[in-house]
Amino acid sequence: MAVASEGLTLPAVVEELLSEMAAAVQENARIPDEHLSSLKFIFGPSAIQALDLVDRQSITLITSPSGRRAYQVLGSSGKMYTCLASCHYCSCPAFAFSVLRKSDGLLCKHLLAVYLSQVTGTCRQLKVSDKQLTDVLFTEKKEKA
Structure with a gap:
């Protein structure tokens, strides 16, 4: 399973860990x-928080007929965030x-939770x-403006 899209990669150690x-x-x-x-060593407390988001099934992959993809993650505060895994945003x-x-x-x-939900197939x-x-x-x- 390729986590990052072609040409846009996370550091090699993270890519390898997610692949393993x-x-x-x-x-x-x-x-x-x-x-x-x-x-936990690489991401510190964010790793536990991301795993919690995955456990709570807070990640939704939204796809459209044109092939565009975005993820929405319901954060622990109850706010919805949009993640674009293709450009790590x-x-x-x-x-x-x-x-x-x-x-x-x-x-x-949130973005780590997206990658972990891809790994675990729980998205x-x-x-x-x-x-x-x-x-x-x-x-x-x-909403940001």
């Missing part, structure tokens, strides 16, 4: 403890501050029209 986790889940239907430890303030501005993190917990799916997906993306932008 996907293989382990496929073989044993669970993430081994050593992978969970590695996840999340609309949450933590992503803007910690990942983009300070560069002290690779991902926010809910919703098919919408192209217009509906556009509305989802623009609604998010309007």
Whole structure:
């Protein structure tokens, strides 16, 4: 399972870990403890928070007929965030501050939860029209303004 899209990759160690986790889940239907430890080592407290989001089935993949894909993650605060896995983006303030501005993190917990839900196959799916997906993306932008 390729987690990152072609040409846009996470650091190699994260790619390898997610790939190993996907293989382990496929073989044993669970993430081994050593992978969970590695996840916590790389992402700190965000790893536990992301796993909690996955456990609560807070991630929905939204697809449209044109092939566009976006994820919506219901955050622990009850706010909905939009994630674009293809370019490693999340609309949450933590992503803007910690990942983009300070560069002290690779991902926010929402985006990590998206990748983990892909690995575990627990992502809910919703098919919408192209217009509906556009509305989802623009609604998010309007709320920020």
